[in-house]
Amino acid sequence: MKTKININRRFDSFQKYSLYQSLDDKSKDEIRDIGVEYKLTFQELKQLTDMAVDFKMWEEPDIGIQWKENSRQVNQSNKMFNKTVLNSIKNNWKSLKENETKYDQKSKRIYNSEARKLKEINGDNDVFGMCPVASEKTVCCNLRTIDVAQGCGLGCSYCSIQTFYENGSIAVEKNLKEKLAAIDLDPSKNYHIGSGQSSDSLALGNKNGILDAQLEFASNNPNIILEFKTKSKNINHFLKVNMPNNIFVSWSLNPQKFINNEEARTASLMQRLKSARLLSDKGILVGFHFHPLVYYEGWEKDYKILINNLMDMFSPNEIGLISFGTLTFIKPAIKSLRKVGTKSKILQMPFAEAAGKISYPMDTKKKIFSKVWDLFTPWHDKVFYYFCMEDKELWNHVFGKCYDSNDDFEKDLFDSVKVKLKLKTSINVN
């Protein structure tokens, strides 16, 4: 009797654990029943809960079923019963993380939250800054950013924007034109500026005149190249207006199977490629970001089809740049994703430390990045390629070289895109 009271007390204190709180009632009951019956320690309860959250997100059999199945294979009188059962569940959990993720060819992922409300930003916040995810510890392109909005409604499971901003709304700048005009740029310097870091560049269209304001800003500052980064097909505004010759539009690309499983409201892969084609036909330079590259079952075949398609649809002269990046999370983002518990396999990966963040182990990165780089062989010397947020070791392994400094990287990127912009505008007349 005495032990039972202690176990119940232990559980009472354990149930304050935030991930346990985030579970549905059925899973909570299962963990409570297992915990009390088998007198699990606090640490064991925590492990069981963490795995229960992951199994739920990955749509694997829930923790109660896994406990029952694994218990059957262990002799009840085994002194180490709890540890043996827990270890075999843990082995299953680890092998799911270490092996290529298995995706179904299912339709678009179910998005739990309601559509985001639009709000206006009317304060004196800065809209200009450095790339928020850049780091001293990785090779970085010194991208500057314009925040025209805060938040994104496209609902990609892997995106950290959703953990940065207030849930449930997207805030759009009201007086972007004035704020852009007030940015103090050095006219003797060159800048690569992007507007797709705190929101999708095109998903909101020209709401509050944000696209027009950016085009005017580009026209007024010929020493910049301005990049619009998107996963949408919202190109109508750009098809209608005159475009300055120092802008380009880039798309994040991934195989459709990955899009189906991990993105909620983005355009399909083909819609993105066709949108890029239409803008290119209008004389606008385009770019592509393979970010995140993902290690899932069938990735080699899918990326091969995607890249061959891309090389069939475009000539290298139409492409300003192509970047590769992969899944990289700050630890609080992983915690928030688990707490929200959306159905997603995005955290079904081994967690390796990468410059203070969490990413794939270096060997996995070498394998994926090398393969994707090889697939672009016919274009190797015709397009500017770079890695986003990656280590020197990966650059050297895949490209056989790396920049000595981020300033060299920045200059090379700027000069290469500038050459392509000139080429594009000399061939096409708006």
Ligand code: SF4
């Ligand atoms: S490499 Fe990527 S993370 Fe680094 S500054 Fe450029 S865009 Fe930002």
